[in-house]
Amino acid sequence: MSLNVKQLAAEKAVEYVKDGMKVGLGTGSTAYWAIRKLGQRVQEGLNITAVATSRASEDQARELGIPLVSFGDIDSLDLTIDGADELDSELQLIKGGGGALLREKIVASNSGRMIVVADESKAVAVLGKFPLPVEVVPFAWEWTVAEIAKLGCKPELRRSGEELYKSDNGNYIADCRFEAIESAPELANALQNIPGVVEHGLFIGIADLAIVGKQDGSIEVITTRRNA
Numbered sequence: 042m043s044l045n046v047k048q049l050a051a052e053k054a055v056e057y058v059k060d061g062m063k064v065g066l067g068t069g070s071t072a073y074w075a076i077r078k079l080g081q082r083v084q085e086g087l088n089i090t091a092v093a094t095s096r097a098s099e100d101q102a103r104e105l106g107i108p109l110v111s112f113g114d115i116d117s118l119d120l121t122i123d124g125a126d127e128l129d130s131e132l133q134l135i136k137g138g139g140g141a142l143l144r145e146k147i148v149a150s151n152s153g154r155m156i157v158v159a160d161e162s163k164a165v166a167v168l169g170k171f172p173l174p175v176e177v178v179p180f181a182w183e184w185t186v187a188e189i190a191k192l193g194c195k196p197e198l199r200r201s202g203e204e205l206y207k208s209d210n211g212n213y214i215a216d217c218r219f220e221a222i223e224s225a226p227e228l229a230n231a232l233q234n235i236p237g238v239v240e241h242g243l244f245i246g247i248a249d250l251a252i253v254g255k256q257d258g259s260i261e262v263i264t265t266r267r268n269a
């Protein structure tokens with residue numbers, strides 16, 4: 042049976058959670074394992090409060106008895122644990138494969154620390170093979186997507202069966218294949234300047250640490266010079 046490297050990385054990250062912390066819960070199949078482990082630790086007496094980045098993670102946390110608070114009750118978080126679709130050695134990320142990029146970015150940006158959990162397939166030299174998710178408002182989405190395409194990608198509106206996929210925020214997601222992103226900060230800036238773009242999945246200068254699980258059972262911890 043092959044090793045569950047997502048679980049390996051996620052459970053390592055949960056070791057960083059200490060009593061009294063306010064924790065952001067990520068979204069996706071790797072974050073799932075972190076939430077599961079946190080639930081176990083809460084049942085064993087760990088005292089934390091949490092906020093979730095998606096309805097799915099909120100439901101999972103509730104089922105496991107992780108105390109959830111609303112955003113009005115706290116100013117910031119100590120730590121967020123979340124997955125990524127791609128990460129590079131500077132801890133620039135592509136996120137949003139699960140469609141939760143906007144909530145994930147709000148939560149991670151308001152956290153003292155963001156730990157990324159991933160399997161080794163997510164660690165890349167250059168971002169861009171994974172289509173970059175860009176959340177756009179439904180109004181005039183055709184025009185917004187045409188502007189995004191001018192940046193050098195092939196945007197495809199995400200679907201859910203016959204229907205267009207809608208994020209938890211009621212927006213569409215354009216998945217934009219760039220192949221190789223030369224400068225993530227420049228692209229982020231250009232995307233942010235397009236009216237109709239709500240948020241994009243480039244996370245730059247947000248992650249502090251990545252815990253990468255490997256098939257050989259080892260774990261690689263990546264930090265940036267920023268955090269060294």
Ligand SMILES: O=C(CO)[C@H](O)[C@H](O)COP(=O)(O)O
Pocket residue numbers: 067068069070071072123124125126135136137138139140141142145
């Ligand atoms: O950004 C995300 C959801 O919006 C996820 O964290 C990302 O897609 C990674 O997911 P997984 O751990 O399932 O590979």
